[in-house]
Amino acid sequence: MLDRVARVSRWTVLFALILFGAALAGCGKSAAPTPPAPAQPPAKLTLYSAVNEEYMHKLAAEFEKETGIKVEALRLSAGEIVARVRAEKNAPKADVWFGGSADGFIQAKQEGLLEKYVSPQAAAIPARLKDPDGYWTGVYIGYIGFVSNRKLLAEKGIPAPTSWEELLQPKLRGQVVAANPGTAGAAYTMLSTLVQLYGEEKAFQYMKALHGVVKNYPRSAVAAAQMAGMGETTVGVAFLQDAVRFREQGMKDIVITAPREGTGYEIGAVSIVKGTTQMAAAKKFIDWTLTKKAQEIGQTVGAYQYPTHPDAKSPAVAESIRNTKLIDYDFVWAGKNRKRLIEKWNESVKQ
Structure with missing residues (x-):
């Protein structure tokens, strides 16, 4: 009898111990810490830019160094950026846009x-x-003007042009390069300048006459300045900061002039592309590009535009063009009429 009781007691104790262990295990499971959420990927921006390649890459590198935000940059002409952002409207690939005249913005x-x-x-x-x-903020200013080649001018026995009319002289037939206003911000600034100076009818008469002396219409006005510097054309119409850059790089035959009637200019701007998925990083980029420090970066890599920040230093090598005569350029009008004027130029000038 006692043996039987002892056996039952042993089984009871064993069963209780098993239940107690299971309970402990259950408690341990419920108390286990929640695993950490997966780490978010680091912020990364896609930048479309119309400034020169060296400036674009330096800007991206300095921003990444200061913020840790990586930047993938693509260089396009100003008109190409407008067209690309429009085409990608329903599935934007860019987060921020830097450079190119405010007309496009x-x-x-x-x-x-x-x-x-x-x-x-x-x-x-x-x-x-x-x-x-x-919707956009200016980061630099640049002036439209003429970039001529000293040796080719001497061969033709003519001085560098100092008026819009002087581009039309017979000795320059086939020797003027002006970019396509549909792709080049500088070329559209030229077209808009002439319309604002002379009125639309007279300006298009002028553009048709100019077509008779134009050698070709490259996609970018930078090419017009470079071709003049290299002796591939006598005169190019471009933003003058590009002429200064090529002259500083060793193209010593470059002669820089501007039309005495007055010329237009660009406000190079920065903006966030609608639909970005990187809004916080995009805002940081905008904030940073508007600082004095960021606006002085360009001149370290040959971008000689004038900064918009009042405390930022202007490039000393561009001092010679600072007093260029400017018209009262209407950016709002130019922006609102950009599509229409470019279509009219394509239909009536570049046939």
Whole structure:
């Protein structure tokens, strides 16, 4: 009897121990810490830019160094950026757009392609150099003018042109390079300048006459300045900062002049592309590009535009063109009429 009781007691104790162990195990499981959420991938921006390659890559590298945000940059002409951002509207590939005249940004704003963002840093930028609604902010200024080759001018026995009319002289037939306004921001600035100077009818009469002396229409006006510097054409129409850059790089035959009637200019801008998935990083990029430090980067790599930040130093090598006579260029009008004027140029000039 006692043996039987002892056996039952042993089984009871064993069973209780098993239940107690299971309970402990269950408690241990419920108390286990929640595994950490997977780490978010680091921010990365895709940048479309119309500034020269060296400037673009230096800008991206310095921003990444200061913020840790990687930047994948693609260089396109200003007109190409407008067309590409429009084509990608329903599935944007770019996050930010840097460089190219405000005309293109105004058109893009009108088409709903840009995000509104008023950076705290924009307070330092003069009102005339930024969009009143916050869709773009100016980061630099550049002037349209003439880039001539000293040796070719001497061969033809003519001085460097100092007026729009002098581009039409017979000795320059086939020796003027002016870029395509549909792809090149500088070429559209030229077209808009002439319309604002002379009125639309007279300006298109002029463009038709100019067509008779133009050698070709490259996609970028940078090519026009470079061709003049290399002796491949006598005169190119381009932003003058590009002429200064090529002269500093050793093209010593470059002669820089501007039309005495007055010329147009660009406000190179920066903006966020509508639909970006990297909004926080894009805002950081805008903030950073508007600082004094960031705006002085360009001149270290041959980009000699004038910065828009009042405290940023202008490039000393561009001092000779600072007093270029400018017209009262209407950027809003130019932006709103850009598509129409380019279509008219394609139909009536470049046939």
